[in-house]
Amino acid sequence: MEAKKTLNLTLKVWRQKNAQTEGAFETYEAKDVSPDASFLEMLDSVNEILIKKGELPIVFDHDCREGICGSCGFMINGNAHGPQKSTTVCQLHMRQFEDGQELVLEPWRASAFPVIKDLMCDRSAFDRIIKAGGYISVNTGGARDANSIPISKVNADEAFLSATCIACGACVASCKNASAALFTGAKISHLALLPQGQVEKDERALNMVSQMDAEGFGACTTTGACSAACPKEISLTNIAKMNREYLRASFAQKEEVAGGDLA
Amino acid sequence: MLEFLKSTVGRKYLMGLTGLVWMGFVLTHMAGNMLILVSAKAYNQYGHAIVSNKILLYGAEAVLLLALITHVYCAITLTLKNRRGRDSRYAVTPNGEKAPSRASQFMGIQGSLILAFIILHLITFKYGNYYETTVDGVVMRDLHRVIIEVFHIPVYVIWYVVCLILLLFHLSHGAHSVFQSFGILERKMQKGLKKIAWVYAVIVVAGFLSQPLYVFLIHKK
Numbered sequence: 001m002e003a004k005k006t007l008n009l010t011l012k013v014w015r016q017k018n019a020q021t022e023g024a025f026e027t028y029e030a031k032d033v034s035p036d037a038s039f040l041e042m043l044d045s046v047n048e049i050l051i052k053k054g055e056l057p058i059v060f061d062h063d064c065r066e067g068i069c070g071s072c073g074f075m076i077n078g079n080a081h082g083p084q085k086s087t088t089v090c091q092l093h094m095r096q097f098e099d100g101q102e103l104v105l106e107p108w109r110a111s112a113f114p115v116i117k118d119l120m121c122d123r124s125a126f127d128r129i130i131k132a133g134g135y136i137s138v139n140t141g142g143a144r145d146a147n148s149i150p151i152s153k154v155n156a157d158e159a160f161l162s163a164t165c166i167a168c169g170a171c172v173a174s175c176k177n178a179s180a181a182l183f184t185g186a187k188i189s190h191l192a193l194l195p196q197g198q199v200e201k202d203e204r205a206l207n208m209v210s211q212m213d214a215e216g217f218g219a220c221t222t223t224g225a226c227s228a229a230c231p232k233e234i235s236l237t238n239i240a241k242m243n244r245e246y247l248r249a250s251f252a253q254k255e256e257v258a259g260g261d262l263a
Numbered sequence: 264m265l266e267f268l269k270s271t272v273g274r275k276y277l278m279g280l281t282g283l284v285w286m287g288f289v290l291t292h293m294a295g296n297m298l299i300l301v302s303a304k305a306y307n308q309y310g311h312a313i314v315s316n317k318i319l320l321y322g323a324e325a326v327l328l329l330a331l332i333t334h335v336y337c338a339i340t341l342t343l344k345n346r347r348g349r350d351s352r353y354a355v356t357p358n359g360e361k362a363p364s365r366a367s368q369f370m371g372i373q374g375s376l377i378l379a380f381i382i383l384h385l386i387t388f389k390y391g392n393y394y395e396t397t398v399d400g401v402v403m404r405d406l407h408r409v410i411i412e413v414f415h416i417p418v419y420v421i422w423y424v425v426c427l428i429l430l431l432f433h434l435s436h437g438a439h440s441v442f443q444s445f446g447i448l449e450r451k452m453q454k455g456l457k458k459i460a461w462v463y464a465v466i467v468v469a470g471f472l473s474q475p476l477y478v479f480l481i482h483k484k
């Protein structure tokens with residue numbers, strides 16, 4: 001079998017020591033890259049050379065390398081996770097690129113996602129949005145029978161599509177407003193569609209939106225850049241659902257909560 | 264309630280609502296003004312009918328003014344928040360299959376010019392030259408004459424055309440964005456809504472464009 005032609009690439013990589021210092025682009029050569037290598041494997045080999053030369057390796061986030069954990073992600077030539085749709089950068093292969101191409105690698109840029117180092121940024125703002133309401137409260141004990149709660153197929157499918165969000169942050173990174181509406185919308189929709197999510201759905205919508213605003217993300221302008229960049233193709237309908245949930249919750253009768261005085 | 268109005272989601276509901284008010288206005292305003300292509304008499308009678316009913320006139324003006332102020336206020340505060348959301352710029356921005364539409368990237372600039380247009384438009388026409396004419400024994404303002412005068416000024420016609428093209432983009436994006444802001448976007452509707460928004464925008468803008476172009480190119484002074 002004919003050997004596959006390897007690639008030589010020029011990488012312009014954002015190098016930044018920490019959140020306090022200014023960063024800048026550095027140029028590196030990636031030589032003899034196999035078209036079958038993943039993008040992160042290509043960076044691994046560039047890093048090995050840097051380490052051997054006694055230089056600091058390029059820092060980037062990653063974990064599963066299977067496209068399921070949401071750890072990886074940076075901009076390649078202006079696109080979150082690179083040019084291929086519905087793909088995380090760990091699942092992006094070098095055959096997408098051409099020999100001699102120059103690739104500009106930048107971290108996610110958003111005020112709410114400060115750079116930790118090089119291509120790695122701090123996405124704990126997402127964790128705080130989840131903490132504000134992205135959960136359901138259940139009693140512990142034996143697990144319930146899987147089919148004891150009837151759920152319509154339509155809702156189950158739609159909830160599943162929302163639940164595929166891996167919270168990588170590509171939506172925020174791609175949005176000109178650095179809006180977290182797609183992420184927050186997916187989380188609110190996912191639980192609002194299921195019976196288990198009904199009890200807390202009003203507080204969830206109110207608290208998650210208010211946390212999203214407090215973290216300093218921008219608002220949604222319906223540009224659709226988020227959904228186009230999303231490796232899981234989360235739909236803009238999730239943002240519509242969030243808005244609807246938020247409107248309903250804002251004007252819903254607040255329940256009287258007993259116990260304030262009793263406790 | 265206050266919490267709702269302060270949130271980004273709540274302010275988008277307001278933007279959408281006030282945008283819809285103006286979308287309704289520009290459509291009817293365009294349709295009524297097509298009478299300029301019919302005759303001076305029909306046009307002046309139409310204008311006279313509008314200003315004759317004071318309650319309706321002041322009511323409509325109040326709603327439009329309030330809507331515009333709210334729309335612009337939300338546009339400014341949201342745009343500022345959006346700018347703060349991204350404190351450092353990318354060397355390269357999304358492109359290819361992952362690129363967003365052009366119109367959606369420049370809503371603020373389009374809007375600002377539309378605002379300038381609205382103000383100038385009121386100065387030239389509503390508060391412009393006052394001529395009188397008599398139609399069927401009724402004395403009324405000869406608005407037709409003002410329109411014919413203004414639309415023979417090349418610079419004014421160019422400015423008009425430029426602003427209308429900006430309005431085309433503002434509406435083509437706004438008219439579908441509003442469905443998402445209002446939370447009534449469903450998976451099945453996505454493609455159709457974008458088309459409907461474009462059809463609406465093209466109808467409004469083509470209608471408006473036909474008026475100065477007709478006067479400038481065909482109608483004698």
Ligand code: HEM
Binds near residue numbers: 444
């Ligand atoms: C004829 C007058 C106007 C009409 C019919 C109109 C209509 C609309 C509509 C329907 C939207 C979409 C709202 C949404 O997404 O919910 C919109 C958005 C917007 N408008 Fe207007 N508009 C007008 C004038 C203006 C003016 C005068 C300004 C600013 C000075 C402006 C600035 C904006 C901005 C910045 C947005 C985008 C907001 C965002 O999504 O972040 N518009 N407009």
Ligand code: FES
Binds near residue numbers: 066
């Ligand atoms: S490393 Fe887990 S999704 Fe890419």
